[in-house]
Amino acid sequence: MWKSEPSFMMGLAYLLHLLRVYMTKELGFSGSITQLQLAASLSCSFLPPASNQMDSVGCSIPINQMAEYFNSELNRTVVQLRKELPLAVLTYVDVYSVKYKLISHADEYGFTYPLKACCGYGGGKYNFNGNIRCDSPVVVNGTLITVKSCKDPLTHVNFDGFHFTDAANQWFFDRINTGAYSDPPLSLADACLKHA
Ligand SMILES: *[C@@H]1O[C@H](CO)[C@@H](O)[C@H](O)[C@H]1NC(C)=O
Numbered sequence: 001m002w003k004s005e006p007s008f009m010m011g012l013a014y015l016l017h018l019l020r021v022y023m024t025k026e027l028g029f030s031g032s033i034t035q036l037q038l039a040a041s042l043s044c045s046f047l048p049p050a051s052n053q054m055d056s057v058g059c060s061i062p063i064n065q066m067a068e069y070f071n072s073e074l075n076r077t078v079v080q081l082r083k084e085l086p087l088a089v090l091t092y093v094d095v096y097s098v099k100y101k102l103i104s105h106a107d108e109y110g111f112t113y114p115l116k117a118c119c120g121y122g123g124g125k126y127n128f129n130g131n132i133r134c135d136s137p138v139v140v141n142g143t144l145i146t147v148k149s150c151k152d153p154l155t156h157v158n159f160d161g162f163h164f165t166d167a168a169n170q171w172f173f174d175r176i177n178t179g180a181y182s183d184p185p186l187s188l189a190d191a192c193l194k195h196a
Pocket residue numbers: 075076079092094183
């Protein structure tokens with residue numbers, strides 16, 4: 001279980017520590033208002049999970065739990081830092097929820113394939129093979145092949161098993177930009193203007 005993984009918990013504590021140091025040092029040096037948009041971007045992994053660890057959408061349950069835990073710890077840190085640094089402007093952006101929304105309701109938003117890699121190998125629900133990756137020439141059964149982008153990337157959320165497609169990133173941005181996933185819920189433009 002990831003919660004009992006010392007490396008995960010240490011990594012998380014270290015990240016939050018860096019955030020704290022960055023914020024206090026920055027303010028200590030300049031005394032000015034510092035703005036930070038925090039993006040918690042762990043989300044559904046595109047790597048096929050074991051079937052007993054898969055949720056109804058096809059995402060990995062332990063990775064989802066890890067992301068949710070990471071985000072709640074990040075939020076806790078942000079809430080605390082707002083108290084410690086009243087001049088700082090901290091925006092928490094819940095990238096996890098917006099990504100999960102698209103992956104879980106892809107068809108409603110015009111995407112045909114929520115999980116299938118556009119540039120992948122092997123077919124099936126994920127079209128992913130860790131040894132045969134996008135744009136990396138490799139010999140498969142004696143033949144040199146290079147996996148290329150699909151013809152219809154606009155219908156895919158998952159680009160290559162690791163990255164989102166441009167179309168998915170645009171979809172995320174359009175929603176994050178409104179402030180709907182932000183705390184406080186200001187559009188990106190307003191969050192910047194307010195404190196310029
Ligand atoms: C962050 O934590 C505070 C205090 O517990 C809570 O009121 C707020 O809703 C949380 N925000 C998010 C985005 O989870």
